[in-house]
Amino acid sequence: MLLNTREMSLLLLCLAALLSGCVTNQIETPLDSDDDGVPDSEDVCPGYDDELDADGDGVPDGCDECEGSDDNEDEDNDGQPDGCQDDEDQ
Numbered sequence: 001m002l003l004n005t006r007e008m009s010l011l012l013l014c015l016a017a018l019l020s021g022c023v024t025n026q027i028e029t030p031l032d033s034d035d036d037g038v039p040d041s042e043d044v045c046p047g048y049d050d051e052l053d054a055d056g057d058g059v060p061d062g063c064d065e066c067e068g069s070d071d072n073e074d075e076d077n078d079g080q081p082d083g084c085q086d087d088e089d090q
């Protein structure tokens with residue numbers, strides 16, 4: 001591979017930019033708007049503490065649709081957890 005000086009310096013410049021970008025990203029702490037320790041990009045329940053889950057269904061209390069039962073169980077797939085199924089709604 002033969003590169004002239006100009007090409008070589010361009011290549012080095014790109015490499016430097018790439019490396020500094022990586023370093024900056026590593027140092028930068030991810031944004032955590034609700035300060036629950038979970039970065040915004042992975043926050044299950046923005047605005048509430050993801051760690052609090054009283055019924056243990058994996059849905060944080062702040063976003064729990066059906067407190068006291070598993071929000072992920074939805075037999076008829078209508079978006080209402082079985083534990084809080086409102087049959088009149090069907």
Ligand SMILES: [Ca+2]
Nearest residue numbers: 034036038043
């Ligand atoms: Ca968060």
Ligand SMILES: [Ca+2]
Nearest residue numbers: 045046048050
């Ligand atoms: Ca949260």
Ligand SMILES: [Ca+2]
Nearest residue numbers: 053057059064
């Ligand atoms: Ca829950």
Ligand SMILES: [Ca+2]
Nearest residue numbers: 066067069071
């Ligand atoms: Ca629940």
